[in-house]
Structures are given as C-alpha cells and as structure tokens.
Amino acid sequence: MKRVCILGSTGSIGVNSLKVIKQFEGEMEVVALSCYQNITKLAEQVEKYRPQQVAIVDSSKISAFKARCRVPVEVLSGVDGLVEIVKNPDINTIITAVVGAAGLLPTIRGIQESKNIAIANKETLVIAGELVMQEARRHGVSLLPVDSEHSAIHQCLHHRQPDEIQKLILTASGGPFRTLPATDFEKITVEDALNHPTWNMGAKITIDSATLMNKGLEVIEAHWLFGVDVDRVEVLVHPQSIIHSMVEFVDGSIMAQLGSPDMKLPIQYALTYPYHRAPASITTDFVQLGQLTFEAPDMDRFPCLRLAYEAARAGGTFPAVLNAANEIAVNAFLNRQIRFIEIPQLIETTMKAHQNHAHPTLAEILHADQWARDFTQQTI
16 A cells, blocks of 8 residues: 655645546555645645645645644644654655755655655755765665656666666757747746646746756756766757657667656656556557657757756755755746846856855755855845
8 A cells, every 4th residue: 555645735746646546546545745835725635635644834824724624634834844744654655746945854854764755856856866865775765756757767777777878868848938039038928938838837847947947957866866977868859748758778779758748647657666557548649649859959048957967067065056046036037026038147146156065964955055045036
C-alpha cells in the first residue's frame, strides 16, 4: 500500500496526483496534504480523500480553513508544518509538488525519515543537489522524478550503467515566445507570458517556461539525479512535446520516451515504479500529429538558460542564488513591477554580486538563498 503525502496538493501536479491515486483505490491512500493558501480547494480535497493531516503554509488562513472544512483533520501551519507533516509514521511516499525553495527542508526531512520521494519540486535539487543526493544514499531512499523530462530519462536509463551514457537530451516546447523576434520582447505582457502553448501549469512555472529558466533548472536537476556532468546535458526545442526526453549512449544509439503531454503519465509511473500500469487512459495519435520537429534553443533571446548553465558549472551556492533571484524576479514580473526582459537582467546582476561557496553546508545554502532574495528585491 502506497500511503502518500502530497506537498502542494492544490497545484496542478497535486491535483493530477490525486486523480492518479483515485484510479488505484485500494493500493494507494492519501495520508496528508498541504497547500500555501488555497484553502477552498484544500477543504474540498480533505472532504473527498479524508487525510489524517493537512499543512497550510500561510498561517493566516488556518481559522478560515477550519471554519470551511466539514470533516475532522489535524491542521499544521507554516513551513514548520511541512517539515512536521512528513514525519507522520503512516506515510511511506511523499510527492513534493510545492513551488520554489520551500520544498527543500521538508524534502530533506522526508529523506531522513526514510520516505521515498516522488520529486516534482526541481528547486530542491537545484539549490542543494549535492546534499540531497548524499542524504538519499545515506538513508537508502529512492528519488523518483515526476517532471516529464526526468521521468523520460529515468525510463530510458532503466538499469543502465553511467559509463554507457554519452549525453542526456532534455526536450523543451520553446514556450509562447519561441518564434517571437527579440525586438518584440519589450512588449511582452504578463498575460502573454502566461499563455503556454502546451502545458497547463501554475503561474510561476509558466513564466519560467516562457523565459526557458524552467529548462535551465531541469538541466541542473538532471545533473544531480543522474550523475551526468552538466555539459553532457543538452536542451533541444521540440514544440510538439511528444518526445519528453532522450538518452544518447556511447555507441551512438539513442533512446527516447514518447507520449501525449499529460502530467498524469509521469506521476503514475513514479507511484507504480518499476511497472507501467493500466488504465491506459491517455493515447497518442501519430497519424493526426503528422510530424515531430526540433531546433536549437536561442540563448541570446532566452539568456536565462545560459545563466542556468553558468550557475551549474560554477556549482557551490551559485545555483541557489540563481533560483532565489529568479523567484523574486518572476514574482515582481507577475506583480507588474518589472518587464519580462528584466527577469534575466536581475538574475545576472545578482549572480555577479555573489561570492561563491564551494561544497556548501545546508546553513550556507540557506544563507545564500536569503542573501540573493534580499539583493534582488533591493535591486528592483
């Protein structure tokens, strides 16, 4: 029996995870849920799935949630609540679907509690990949990727040895501005950036996809998850989003994982690993699709991808700084404080001002994260 905690249950990954769990009733059970502040949806989920516990990060919403929720449930609050909830002994699997650096501490705690992790919170590995992977090895914990790209690579690498790998190829849709001339980037609005051509995601991830920062973060995540040098992780733009990623082996053969762009597929695989299980509710019609196309990413128009590679090569606390600066910049853009083209400018300014720490401790990572947030906010 998979007894599941979903951190970030009201977001798109969390909602789809609950749909998958519902299909395997009797084999999977919801033990705990969490949200940031969407208490309306959380209350609906509690009434439907009857978890033992919930955690609400925005503690100001606790009273309203208790007044709204019509079934008994233990309520925890704040980031401390996320850390506390993963310690529940009835939980054996955690889906980390929170957005941003908030996923780091509960993920580490979950690993230390020997829970298996279905990881959709890429920022955890971006900012503290070395520490997280060390903890996972120490506690014998599996980190099963939920991102469609990393799930694809995980499936292609099944039981392969590291010395068989030539490179990993992460595919990207290219986002809403794939063909937009650079001269028009100054005119991009929040509404334009939120109009993703393929995936239905939360606001922050959608903006990251528009800047290609999401793909940059995935490069760093892949480096840690699969133990492949960052310069052997390549990004390839594939607008149809049917090939989710590929692995090129040292003999020149290439293995790809394909499927319709639906997040329930990688979520289900993470929860049923190592098996592909029915129901086969999602199919791909290649005749109707017609063609698959590819192109190189343009790092001049999308400098966030270049900055992610630079942070990954520098290592240390640079990835944490990259991520923190990006979170602040994206939030400022969504709040219409800055323009779209200023997102990478702010990140680069913050990175240039940072003094790197190699092989950082958790305390040094958290300090770098907070420093970058403060510096970027002051720059804005």
